[in-house]
Amino acid sequence: MKKYSKIHKLSDNKFLNLFRLDAITDSGRTFDYFFVSRRKENRLKLLTGDSAAEGVVIYPIWKGAPDRIVMIRQYRYPLGDFLYELPAGLIDEGETPELAAVREMKEETGLTFEVYNGGDAAYRRPFFMGAGFTDESCNAVFGYASGEVSRQDQEDTETIQVCIVDKAEAARILREEKVSLRAAYLLTGFLHADKENPFGFLD
Numbered sequence: 749m750k751k752y753s754k755i756h757k758l759s760d761n762k763f764l765n766l767f768r769l770d771a772i773t774d775s776g777r778t779f780d781y782f783f784v785s786r787r788k789e790n791r792l793k794l795l796t797g798d799s800a801a802e803g804v805v806i807y808p809i810w811k812g813a814p815d816r817i818v819m820i821r822q823y824r825y826p827l828g829d830f831l832y833e834l835p836a837g838l839i840d841e842g843e844t845p846e847l848a849a850v851r852e853m854k855e856e857t858g859l860t861f862e863v864y865n866g867g868d869a870a871y872r873r874p875f876f877m878g879a880g881f882t883d884e885s886c887n888a889v890f891g892y893a894s895g896e897v898s899r900q901d902q903e904d905t906e907t908i909q910v911c912i913v914d915k916a917e918a919a920r921i922l923r924e925e926k927v928s929l930r931a932a933y934l935l936t937g938f939l940h941a942d943k944e945n946p947f948g949f950l951d
Contacts, residue, residue, distance in 0.1 A: 752781070757789050763838070767792070784882045786838070793883040801874040801887040805930045806835040806849045807938075808861060808893035814946040816914050817938050818893045819921070819931065820856060823907035830909075832921050833928040836886070845872070849889035857910045858898025863891040867950025888934065890947055915939055 752769040759766045764784050771781035785792055786802045793799070810816040817834075824831045837852030839845060846863045853861035867890070874885040897910045913921065918935050921927060927935075937949045 752794075753778070755789065755792065755794075758782075765789075782881075784884075786884055793885075799874045799876070799885055801839060801845060801885045803838045803884065803886045804836060804845045804849045804852065804889050805886055805934070806853055806861065807888055807890045807934050808835060808853060808859070809891070809938075809946045810912055811862070811892040811894040814941075815943045816912050817918065817935075818857060818859065819911045819913055819918075821909040821911055827926070829926060830907075831926050831928055832911075832931060834931045834934060836930070839887075845887035845889050849891070853893065855901040855903070856906070856908055857893070858896060858900060859893045859910075860895040861891050861893055863889060864947050867947055871950050886930070888930075890950065 751773075752771045754770040756768040756770075757765060758768055764786055766782065766784055767789075769781040769783070771779050773779065787793070808818040810818060820833050820835055821830050822833055823829070835853050835856045837848060837856065839848040840851075843851070849863065850861045853859055872888055872890070874887050877884045877886055897912075899908070902908055911917075915938070918938060922932060922935055922939075940949060942948050
């Protein structure tokens with residue numbers, strides 16, 4: 749169902765742009781609807797109808813201690829504050845979500861990431877981020893993290909602290925801290941996971 753008559757691109761940035769729709773209500777009234785997208789104007793999802801992900805969120809269990817998970821505490825400019833998150837990033841052209849997860853994990857934390865491919869594939873398909881204001885979708889990639897934490901590959905625009913947390917600390921973070929929605933929901937799986945089968949909740 750097409751509920752707009754025209755798309756207007758209102759910005760020209762590398763990673764994210766603002767668009768305005770000449771939108772149409774069910775009764776036929778027109779109004780302005782604004783949204784942002786990471787896609788080119790001719791590849792917006794309202795034109796293509798696809799769900800392909802622009803980004804990944806990484807669920808990194810600490811290898812050798814599967815009752816711990818790697819989180820990041822990242823400064824977010826729109827909040828003017830730090831936010832607890834799981835490592836995440838954009839999928840580069842030609843990358844699979846799994847390759848993007850390995851690269852982003854190294855860039856954000858310095859750690860090595862080994863992808864876990866077991867469990868129901870439904871949990872790894874793209875899900876939409878916030879369809880009221882963006883067409884962006886994201887894949888979750890599950891696996892094990894190991895190595896030494898390093899800031900060497902972090903971008904200058906990123907202020908990231910790496911946290912390797914146990915279940916008690918994860919529960920405290922959920923109760924007391926500012927947390928991204930993706931991290932909050934994935935942490936519910938972590939909190940109920942069996943140490944002997946840390947990805948069992950994906951079955």
